[in-house]
Amino acid sequence: MKKRISFKQITQLEPEWVKSKIEEFIIEDMPTGDITTDNTISDITLIRAEMIAAEDFIFCGEQFIPLCFPKNCNIDLCVQDGMNVSLDQVLVRIEGYASSILTHERLALNLTQRLCGITTETKKYCDLNLPENFKVMDTRKTTPGLRKFEKYAVSVGGGWNHRLNLSTSILLKDNHLKASGGIKEAIYKIRKNCDEDIPIELEVDTIEQLKEGLRYNLDGYLLDNMTSNIVRDAVSLIREQKNGEEIFIEASGGINYDLIESYAWTGVDAVSTSAITSRAPAVDIKMDFI
Numbered sequence: 001m002k003k004r005i006s007f008k009q010i011t012q013l014e015p016e017w018v019k020s021k022i023e024e025f026i027i028e029d030m031p032t033g034d035i036t037t038d039n040t041i042s043d044i045t046l047i048r049a050e051m052i053a054a055e056d057f058i059f060c061g062e063q064f065i066p067l068c069f070p071k072n073c074n075i076d077l078c079v080q081d082g083m084n085v086s087l088d089q090v091l092v093r094i095e096g097y098a099s100s101i102l103t104h105e106r107l108a109l110n111l112t113q114r115l116c117g118i119t120t121e122t123k124k125y126c127d128l129n130l131p132e133n134f135k136v137m138d139t140r141k142t143t144p145g146l147r148k149f150e151k152y153a154v155s156v157g158g159g160w161n162h163r164l165n166l167s168t169s170i171l172l173k174d175n176h177l178k179a180s181g182g183i184k185e186a187i188y189k190i191r192k193n194c195d196e197d198i199p200i201e202l203e204v205d206t207i208e209q210l211k212e213g214l215r216y217n218l219d220g221y222l223l224d225n226m227t228s229n230i231v232r233d234a235v236s237l238i239r240e241q242k243n244g245e246e247i248f249i250e251a252s253g254g255i256n257y258d259l260i261e262s263y264a265w266t267g268v269d270a271v272s273t274s275a276i277t278s279r280a281p282a283v284d285i286k287m288d289f290i
Helices: 015-029 098-126 147-156 174-180 183-193 207-216 228-239 260-264
Strands: 046-053 074-077 090-097 135-137 170-172 200-204 220-224 248-252 270-272 285-289
Touching (some): 015 098, 046 098, 098 147, 170 183, 174 183, 200 207, 228 248
Parallel strands (some): 135 270, 220 248, 248 270
Antiparallel strands (some): 046 090
């Protein structure tokens, strides 16, 4: 059954947007040039290089690695996004001017290592014993400036993206409620000021809060920092409402790899967890000149 709340999924990265971000990263890394390379390497020196996996992981890089290097470099991707790669496997072959490759290699490695780590961590969660159509979702706890990249990596790993930013969806959290005067007041203000087609999701951390929220025919609930048993009771209350099966329900708050299965089988549609982004370790990738 279609839920009242759905979030746009980041399943591809627009090349022009990627190029603009790469330009930002390059300026950060060499604001006035690469003084080591510029003073040691001839502009006409050609080289071949390989990006090589130094451990096993899930690959993510197909849509941005070719754009990390200038047009005078030839990029040959040896793997595709979502593929399992093994120790010592060649991921990318690069041919071009040595100076260009040297200047851009760290950027390419940093971004690829970070995103492959997120994809690998997400896949680890998604491979658990989970109900059909259950979603392992990310959060906004991402690296500033890298959010779209990181959400794309979650998608590659089989996870689902929560809202991209504060402009795309309404989620009333505890501090909103405290600052606005409570659930009733916050919902009144939203319905007075916003387009009625914009769905409203409410974060609750007690059954009492949930019961109050259920008076207002909301579109979704985030069950925060509840035990799995309390979440199960909360789901029952929500599903008993008129058209309750259409209401989107997620659980969140301290739900890690060891706990997610117990929450997944409570009847929620998703668990949103920052662990797949903020706690994902970067994988080990090296670049060798050959």
